[in-house]
Amino acid sequence: MQTLKRYPSLSIALHWLIALLIIMAFALGTYMTDMSISPTKLKYYAWHKWLGVTILVFVAIRLLTRLTLGTPDHLGSLKPWEKSLASATHVTLYVLMFAVPITGYLYSYAAGFPVVFLGLVQLPAVLGPFPELKDSFKDAHEILTSAMAILVLLHIGAALKHRFIDKDQTLQRMLPGRTEN
Template sequence: MTPKPPAPQDRSPRRADTSYTSTAKVMHWLMAVLIPATMALGMYVEGLPFSPEKLKLIAWHKWAGVSLFLLVALRLTWRLFHPPPPLPASMAPALRMAAHAGHALLYVLMFAIPLTGWLMSSAKGVPTVWFGVVPIPDLLGKDEALGKLLQATHMYLNWLLAATLVGHIAAALKHHFLDRDDILTRMLPTINRKDRT
């Protein structure tokens, strides 16, 4: 009896996941709303005269900052266990390096800005109670001079983040409208492919 030949194997390469996970998308777009809103609130509060209303808005700004700090930590942890989809093979090596550097800078700033705000509040002796319920411990003793330095650092880092975000958005739009790849669509909430969880 002649043995049956082995079944032909599918040697076609498997397509790598080309979309971010649904969880990553939710965190990305939540932060895309919270970060500009928190920055705008901080700039608005800076120009207000001292009043109970200003203190209330400062508290809201700090609550948002703590929330963003935790959200960035959660997002980075998720990213470590769920790596993002690979960049298009058509991207030049220099552009790949620029993309990775830009993302790294965004994460550094998203950590550094809430941290400098926390340090500033500590140095100025202004307590932070997250949503009026959870007290946030001070990281420094009261030091007015250091508080002013940290305030300036906090402000300049915000401007750097704003510039980096503009570059991030511009790059995404370039990829979508000029390069016509899936860099932008793979992060959109609704796309014509099954999202990973």
């Protein structure tokens, strides 16, 4: 089997698409929560849910892609602790990319509001209205979202460190448009 020098094109495309969707969902979620109740706020909540469902689907595809197509080995120049930290960060990001939309979904249904993807397909409810758990799911969604935002910023910082301080190829292996393998 050939050793990968960079991530497969599908992994790269999914990485950047998911990153964009997460930024959009975070920005919309932050903005809409401070709005007073209105038709616009309800529309933004629907859009936020659509983004969450879309992220969940693409993250599942990304994980399957990672498991089937593989990933490049860590660069030899990395210290053992950097390799361990990078691996732990990736695992934690995947857990959060699943957990954030799932807790949002559970919060929505516990609050008595269905998730209707694109206004067309209602996702099945794993629980009905459950006012006693609504606030717990909301808190979990917010805490996990904050944790993910912090980890994403650290991930970006690490990529920039590799590019501008270490001057290695870590970031370039995830940039689109490069064809060498």
